[in-house]
Structure formats: C-alpha cells, structure tokens
Amino acid sequence: MFRRLMQLLNREQKSKSVAKSRLQLILVQDRTGIDEEIMESLQTELTEVLSKYFILEREQVEVELEREQDSMALVANIPVLGTKVRHPVEA
C-alpha cells in the first residue's frame, strides 16, 4: 500500500531514478562485456533446452543480468504452462 501511495505522489518517475537505473544497466554491460546480443542468444538457447521438458510461454520469457553492490545475478522469469514429461499413469 505504501508503494502505491508513493506512486500516486510521484506519478511521473523522477529523472534521477531514470538516470540511476540506466546507469546500472549500462555498467552491467560495461563490466561483463556481455551485451544485448549475447543475452538474446542466451535466452534463445535456454528456451530451447527448457522446451524439451516444459511447455513455455515463449513470448514472456525474460533473462537479465542484475547487479547489486558487488555481486551479480542472472535472473530469469520463465512462465511454464505445463510439462512435457509424461505422467506414469498415462504411459
């Protein structure tokens, strides 16, 4: 609720927040040397492998490198509609 209230008060995002998030994104690329093209091909390959086992909502797949202080994480959001592994009863 608090977040909602802040959003109402700050209907338009302040430009300093835009600057900060743009910088964070730029620096992930600068520091790792991993650019958008590499991330895209990673996402395509990852989706292909996972599709062998799961039915994915392909358009919604998101893979991102995120950075906080000194650590970095690969964050993936992959919506699964179902599995492709057959249930033993059906077999």
Added chain:
Amino acid sequence: MGKVIVVTSGKGGVGKSTSTANLGTALAVLGKKVAVVDADVGLRNLDVIMGLESRVVYTSMDVLEGVCELEQALVKDRRTKDLYLLAASQKNNKNDIQPEQMKKLCLELKETHDYVLVDSPAGIEQGFQNAAAGADDALVVTTPEVAAVRDADRIIGLLQNMAINNLTLIINRLSPEMVKTGDMMEPTDIIDILSIDLIGVIPEDKEIVVSTNRGMPTTYNHKSDAGQAYKRIAQRLEGEDVPIPEFKSGGFAGWVGKLFKG
C-alpha cells in the same frame, strides 16, 4: 616521504584541473608542502587555472630531457607558502613521455613534498597511463551525470588493475536544488553504483568561473561554497574527521517517505 595522488575522471570537463588546483592550494594553506603536476602534455591548462601561466619557464619534458633540473622547473606560487607547479610541455604530445619516466619524476617529487597532485588528462589512453604511473592513491572526479559516472566506473577498474587501491570519489558540480527535487542523482546513488568511498561533494558554484577568469583558485574565497568544500576535502586527506554535508531529495513525497520509514 610524501604521497602521490592522481586526480582523474575518464570523462573530460568534469573538473579535474579545477579540483587539482583547489586541493593543492587548500593543502598548502594547511601548511603542507605541495607540488601540483600537469600531466596533460600538449593541452596544458593547470598553469592557467592557477594563474601561473606567465611564470612557466621549464616543463616536465625539459626535466626529462635534462635541459634543466627539477628544482628549476617548479614554479613557486607566491600567494601560498610551499605550493609549486610543474607544467606540462605544450609542444609535445602524450606519447613523448613513458610511464617509467613519469614514475621516476613522481618519486623524486615526493621525496621533497608532502603531497604531489597529478592532474590527469581525460581519456584512458597513454596520457592517463602516464599520469597514474607514479601514483600511490587516486582521487576520481565525477559529476552527477550518467556519462560521467559511467566513465568514472571504467577509470576505477583501470586504476585497480594498476594496483592503486586507495581510491576516493569527488562528486563535482552537484546542484542541491536539483537533488532536492529528484532531478539529479544524489551522492548515495552514485556511491551505490561505483562502490568506492566518497571524500567530498563540491556544490555547483558560479564563483568557479570567476576564479578561473582571475587565475585565483576559489579556495582563497571564504564566501565560495565550492572553495570551502575543497578545503574540507583537504582536511579529510589530512586524516581529519570532517563530516560531508548531506544532499538528499526532499519535497512532499520525501516527507511522507520519512514518516513511514521513521
């Protein structure tokens, strides 16, 4: 034995030379023996900012070529006790000096000075490599803008690769009003991103232009906010515990935020 500090930024125009001139002056006013060195070979400007251009006879290049002694090339600033300038050659280019030569020069200077401040040229090429070659510590200068912070990050990486690990950040030209309204990144935002310690914040100040026009570092001006901020950085370099004034976003949303966070 003194300390060699390189003043650097990556991006041009963020205030490296102004910071070098003012910090050098402020440290000398504190009673330290200081040499400021212009490492921007071919595009020298520290002499102009300090108002010493008419008194430059020899340059660091002359010292390296054996045309004169180091002592002879040091221009004494008569306004302060123990402040000296070593100018850069205007006739040469950055590739005419090698990092090893610069290192030797810095070593010699720190034997007789408490502080040797080296004003680095912009960029990450040989000029920067030379300026940083003899440095013990580094002051990284940035402004609260995306491009300047990005370049500062790059420079920090390069300095760390050169085993210069005592790095501190100067945020220059910060507008307290714009920070308050949320239209400029505040110091904590920049520190979060760069993960190095902050040594000072210089507020935007029209006096900088006036003092540069006159060739009189703004540190001498007791009414200048920027000048006073440089003085505080000098005190921090000397190990004094001088708090950094806080610059934060405020306004109604900020006030409500404070209520909730306590």
